[in-house]
Amino acid sequence: MFAGEARVPAVLARPRTAAEVSGVVRAARDAGLPLTVRSGGHSYTRASLLDGGVVLDLRLMDGVRIDQEARTGHAEGGASAGAYTAAAGEHGLATGFGDTGTVGIAGLTLGGGIGFLSRRDGLTLDNLVGAEVVLADGEIVETGPDQEPDLFWALRGGGAGTGVVTRLDLRLTETPGVVGGILAWRPEPEVLSDVVAAIAAAPDELSGMVNAMVAPPAPFLPGELHGKPVIMALVCWSGAPEAADDALAPLRAHAPVVDLVAAKTYPAMFEGGGPDVAGVRAAIATGFTDVPDREAAAAMIDAVGAASGPAVVNLRVMGGAIGRVGADETAFAHRGHAVMTSVAGMTPDPEQEAAVRAWVSDAASRFGVDDGPAYVNFLGGDAPEDLARAHPGATGERLRAVRAKYGAIGAPA
Ligand SMILES: Cc1cc2nc3c(=O)[nH]c(=O)nc-3n(C[C@H](O)[C@H](O)[C@H](O)COP(=O)(O)OP(=O)(O)OC[C@H]3O[C@@H](n4cnc5c(N)ncnc54)[C@H](O)[C@@H]3O)c2cc1C
Known part of the structure; x- marks a missing residue:
């Protein structure tokens, strides 16, 4: 890691x-x-x-059980998103997690969980229907909408720090197949702006994120783009297959240089496993923004072009089912925003770490994601002022009250 x-x-x-x-x-x-x-x-x-x-x-507690009839998946506290997705996929069912199979379901769900099915089904936490939790005094309790409802509220977005979750019960949705994959374009500001806007305007069955990033030396990208700014989207259409082309047409209208979007099983969206970040030093900053206009998009592409190594401005389109949950219904208070915007830089070289941090900090302040509300799972710091951004106002007050009642355990997030 x-x-x-x-x-x-x-x-x-x-x-x-x-x-x-x-x-x-x-x-x-x-x-x-x-x-x-x-x-x-x-x-x-x-x-x-x-x-x-x-x-x-908890990694020895990685069991997953799919109850096809009840449309519920049961994951032990150390199970990974990829293992669960593969097991559910055998029945044509899915619970939406993030974009990387190696992420732990527990850590992801406690903070939120935004990924390939979020605009259709909500955040992962919106699909949590029950959990077994070991409290700070060692008591083992069951929680759900009708059992210990305050604890259940806190587990959905409150992040770590309110008990050890030993089992998560998650709603499954029929997902026999999806149309998804990578689209990439040359770094034109109007493309970045229009593609984000197109996903935001699409039916809920289209979820996606769009990156302005330094192109990795990946074989699927034309060699002339390697190491240069590129726009790369990861999209997933989870509606009727015959409607996919219409939903994706506004994205394809911008003549992508790479189009790997194809019909596949949902678990196939996780093929490739995600980045290997072992030994990598990363810096990240996060917040919420509007859909970038052309000027903002140009600034994002310029910022990436000025980075000295791997760097990304990551735009996750919100809306759909995410926005239909009340801000006080769960401890994830950030429902009404258009885009979750994060900037991240990475390096394997400890000597470059300060430069990466400086780039992230500068880009974050330029794009307005250095303060204000933030998604706990993408925070780059865990100081009280960082955590307060994740759980502002009434959400923070209620979270503190729940921890006072049930006891705090683990590093708070
Ligand atoms: C490569 C990568 C890709 C990512 N992609 C996405 C994405 O697409 N969408 C998204 O929403 N997020 C994404 N994330 C962020 C991810 O959701 C958070 O980093 C999450 O906290 C990771 O959970 P974990 O269990 O893997 O990590 P851990 O480091 O094990 O845990 C994270 C936090 O949760 C606590 N915790 C873990 N398990 C439990 C438990 N059972 N009970 C109580 N507390 C627990 C830990 O103490 C810690 O505070 C990504 C992160 C990375 C590194």
Whole structure:
């Protein structure tokens, strides 16, 4: 996973059951040791690692059970999005997670979960229908809309810090196939602006994100674009197959240089596994914006062009089912925004880390994502002022009240 300053836990616990999790939680409390939980290990702030305390590593609890009749998937607290998606896909069913199979379902769902099905089905947390949680005192409780509703509210968007989730129950939706994949264009501002606007205006069955980024040396991209700014979208149409072409026509109207969008099974959207970020130093900043106009789009492309290494401005189109949930119904308070905008830079070279951070910080302030509301799972820092951006106002107050009632455990997010 991501590199950074060394963090050396005193104890690494690898439980197999909720009862064992409870035992570890009680033992850590009795020993006065801080504890953090590790599931998929993808935290940008490396919140699932700590110095001198207990890392409760749930990766042996990676079971997934698909209840086809009840349209519900049950994932243990250490299961990955990819394993669940493959198991559900065997029945033509899906729960929407993010874009990367190796991400842990628990970490993703606790914060939100935005990906290929979000405009159709909502965020992952909107599909959480129940959970088993080990509380800070070691008690094991069931939660859902009618059981411990305050706890259930906090688990949906509150991020880490309110119990150890040992099982998640998730709604499944029939998804026999999708039409999806990558589209790429030369770095024209109007293309970036129009493509984001087109996804926002499309039926809910089209979800997608659009990147202004430094083109990686990928074989599917023309060699002349490698290392240069490019616009790359990852789209997924999950409606009737015969309606896909109409939905995608406004994107294809801009003459993509790469069009890998094709009919496939939903699990095939995760092929390739996602980036290998082992040993990589990353910086990220996030917030919410409007659909970029041409001027903003030009500034994004210019910023990427000025980066000294891998860099991306990532625009995730919100709307659809995400926007139809009330801001107070869950602990994810950011329902009405058009676009979740993040800027990220990466380097394997520790000596380049400061330059990457400076680029991210400059781009974030230029695009208005350095302060204001933010998605907890893409935050680049975990200082109180960062976390307050994720859970502003009444959401933050209610989250603090829930933690006061049930006890706080794990690094808060
Ligand atoms: C390559 C990459 C791609 C990504 N793509 C997307 C995407 O498309 N959409 C999206 O929404 N997000 C995405 N994310 C962000 C991702 O949702 C967050 O990083 C998420 O927190 C990762 O969860 P994890 O379980 O893998 O990580 P971890 O580091 O294991 O955990 C993250 C946080 O959750 C806590 N936690 C983990 N498991 C539990 C549990 N069972 N009970 C209680 N607390 C727990 C940890 O203590 C930590 O604070 C991506 C991240 C990366 C690195």
